[in-house]
Amino acid sequence: MTPIIQVESLVKQFGELPAVNGISFSVASGAIFGFLGPNGAGKSTTIKMLATLLKPTSGKATLAGFDINSQSNQVRQSIGLVFQDPSLDIRLTADENLQFHAMLYNVPKDVFAARCEQVLRMVDLLDRRSSPVSTFSGGMKRRLEIARGLLHHPKVLFLDEPTLGLDPQTRNAIWHHVRKLRDEVGTTVFMTTHYMDEAENCDHIAIIDHGKIQAIDTPASLKRMIGGDKIIVGGDDALAQDIPAKYNVELQKVNGEFHFQINSGAEFVPRLVTDFHGRVKSIQVKQPSLEDVFLKLTGRAIREQEGSNLDLMRQGARLWRGARR
Amino acid sequence: MIGLKTIYTIWLREFKIFMREKFRIVAMIGQPLLYLLILGRGISAGMRLNSTGNIDYLRFMYPGIIGMSILFTSIFSALSIIWDREFGFLKEVLVAPVPRWAVALGKSFGGATIAMIQSAIMITMAPIVGITLSVVVLIELFVLSFLLSFAVTSLGVLIAAKLESMQSFQMVMNFLIMPLYFLSGAMFPMASAPAWMKTLMVIDPLTYGVDALRNVIFSGTTITIGQSAVPLLEVARTSGLIRWTLAFDVLIMFTAAAVLAAAGAYSFSRSNN
Numbered sequence: 001m002t003p004i005i006q007v008e009s010l011v012k013q014f015g016e017l018p019a020v021n022g023i024s025f026s027v028a029s030g031a032i033f034g035f036l037g038p039n040g041a042g043k044s045t046t047i048k049m050l051a052t053l054l055k056p057t058s059g060k061a062t063l064a065g066f067d068i069n070s071q072s073n074q075v076r077q078s079i080g081l082v083f084q085d086p087s088l089d090i091r092l093t094a095d096e097n098l099q100f101h102a103m104l105y106n107v108p109k110d111v112f113a114a115r116c117e118q119v120l121r122m123v124d125l126l127d128r129r130s131s132p133v134s135t136f137s138g139g140m141k142r143r144l145e146i147a148r149g150l151l152h153h154p155k156v157l158f159l160d161e162p163t164l165g166l167d168p169q170t171r172n173a174i175w176h177h178v179r180k181l182r183d184e185v186g187t188t189v190f191m192t193t194h195y196m197d198e199a200e201n202c203d204h205i206a207i208i209d210h211g212k213i214q215a216i217d218t219p220a221s222l223k224r225m226i227g228g229d230k231i232i233v234g235g236d237d238a239l240a241q242d243i244p245a246k247y248n249v250e251l252q253k254v255n256g257e258f259h260f261q262i263n264s265g266a267e268f269v270p271r272l273v274t275d276f277h278g279r280v281k282s283i284q285v286k287q288p289s290l291e292d293v294f295l296k297l298t299g300r301a302i303r304e305q306e307g308s309n310l311d312l313m314r315q316g317a318r319l320w321r322g323a324r325r
Numbered sequence: 326m327i328g329l330k331t332i333y334t335i336w337l338r339e340f341k342i343f344m345r346e347k348f349r350i351v352a353m354i355g356q357p358l359l360y361l362l363i364l365g366r367g368i369s370a371g372m373r374l375n376s377t378g379n380i381d382y383l384r385f386m387y388p389g390i391i392g393m394s395i396l397f398t399s400i401f402s403a404l405s406i407i408w409d410r411e412f413g414f415l416k417e418v419l420v421a422p423v424p425r426w427a428v429a430l431g432k433s434f435g436g437a438t439i440a441m442i443q444s445a446i447m448i449t450m451a452p453i454v455g456i457t458l459s460v461v462v463l464i465e466l467f468v469l470s471f472l473l474s475f476a477v478t479s480l481g482v483l484i485a486a487k488l489e490s491m492q493s494f495q496m497v498m499n500f501l502i503m504p505l506y507f508l509s510g511a512m513f514p515m516a517s518a519p520a521w522m523k524t525l526m527v528i529d530p531l532t533y534g535v536d537a538l539r540n541v542i543f544s545g546t547t548i549t550i551g552q553s554a555v556p557l558l559e560v561a562r563t564s565g566l567i568r569w570t571l572a573f574d575v576l577i578m579f580t581a582a583a584v585l586a587a588a589g590a591y592s593f594s595r596s597n598n
Contacts, residue, residue, distance in 0.1 A: 087413040087415075089338070089409075092338070100334065104418070
């Protein structure tokens with residue numbers, strides 16, 4: 001099967017700063033593809049380029065067979081977009097918002113009624129279709145935006161941080177809808193997130209940091225990269241030298257605790273307790289998560305990254321200069 | 326004809342939202358009424374136009390008030406683009422597979438339609454100020470309102486494409502819209518204005534709009550001077566309250582509307598988000 005999105009060494013520079021620095025990847029048709037990375041990593045910039053809202057500095061990409069540089073109208077017709085910030089007209093009703101969208105995207109009049117009902121049912125908003133959007137909660141608005149993005153039957157639906165600022169219950173509901181969408185309609189979903197647990201729902205994940213793709217694979221394979229289970233040990237500071245020396249592992253200190261990976265973690269615990277009797281205060285055994293993958297790939301936890309965007313860009317610029325040796 | 330459909334779509338939204346905003350409609354009727362009944366009556370009672378003892382100030386001001394409401398209504402319609410940008414809705418329009426010039430024109434048509442409704446409301450006050458209406462006057466007035474508003478809304482789109490936030494809106498009102506209005510001859514006649522101001526008034530495109538409105542609104546009315554009935558239009562023309570012919574006014578307005586619409590559409594299609 002030919003990929004629905006194909007990206008080749010895409011670059012976007014804002015002045016001196018490379019926001020996206022030569023990324024290449026492809027997305028299979030019908031997949032849920034996730035872009036995982038901290039704020040300011042270049043996720044939204046990539047989406048904007050693929051949606052023809054930003055012109056790339058260099059590189060090329062095709063979407064549903066259309067060139068993002070030269071066939072922007074065809075690309076726009078083939079995609080649905082749900083932004084980080086709401087983009088509904090709150091003075092209009094849900095139905096009217098959909099109607100406006102249908103007119104802009106040239107959805108034929110005779111199929112509109114059926115489609116409208118279909119997408120509203122999918123996001124459980126059918127009973128609220130005649131209410132003004134100003135009366136909707138944040139989660140309802142987001143669901144309506146997803147419904148709107150699907151109205152013209154796009155080949156690819158872009159979701160930019162679709163669950164940002166929503167409560168866990170609504171987040172789950174949105175994920176439920178996204179999966180249903182893929183299964184029922186076969187729409188390819190391209191999403192960005194900085195929630196690690198959410199990224200687990202994707203078929204493929206690209207981990208992006210400082211405008212570059214660090215790794216790209218299925219969540220399971222990415223976690224396999226970690227090699228075994230994750231052990232978190234609390235104890236005296238000398239353990240930072242003694243544990244690596246004894247077991248030949250790579251150890252990282254996070255929040256005063258020591259993190260390392262080892263095969264068959266459950267069986268390892270008794271050994272650790274015997275070897276360092278009295279010095280170990282706590283032990284946790286964890287299945288590796290994407291958080292660990294990110295930590296391993298970038299040397300930082302993703303949450304340490306959350307600051308203002310400007311800070312991140314400055315930091316990014318510094319790191320780039322250092323990395324370019 | 327994706328362009329035409331886009332224009333219609335944008336227009337329809339403007340119209341729907343307008344019909345829903347009760348407060349805006351109340352303000353639309355209330356503000357000119359205040360100007361006319363309080364300011365106009367007050368000034369009219371307190372002074373006589375020195376060069377034109379025969380024309381009551383209220384009559385003179387009435388077309389100017391219609392011009393004012395068209396101006397404000399239109400500029401508000403266009404600047405709703407900034408509002409849409411701040412609330413995110415503009416993005417929905419900008420990512421759609423539609424030409425941006427058509428979005429800009431849709432806004433202009435939307436503003437012009439609302440201004441026509443405004444004119445329709447305003448013209449019902451004609452009897453209060455002693456103006457006689459006819460079908461011809463009404464039709465001419467609607468066409469003029471549309472043209473004038475189309476030009477002003479396009480100017481608004483041109484500005485809105487450049488403005489980042491609602492804060493800058495106040496600046497535009499104070500330093501562009503108010504001067505345009507004050508210099509249009511709506512409140513005082515150009516004939517008695519100082520020379521430097523006259524120059525500015527001739528440059529102001531709105532002057533021709535107000536002049537055209539006077540041409541049309543005065544055309545069906547006769548007033549009595551002494552014993553004889555005289556057409557109001559003639560009196561106004563001889564005393565310099567109307568300076569140009571309707572054809573000339575319309576020509577200037579038409580040119581201004583075309584240039585502003587083109588500039589508005591161009592700058593809107595070049596603005597990034």
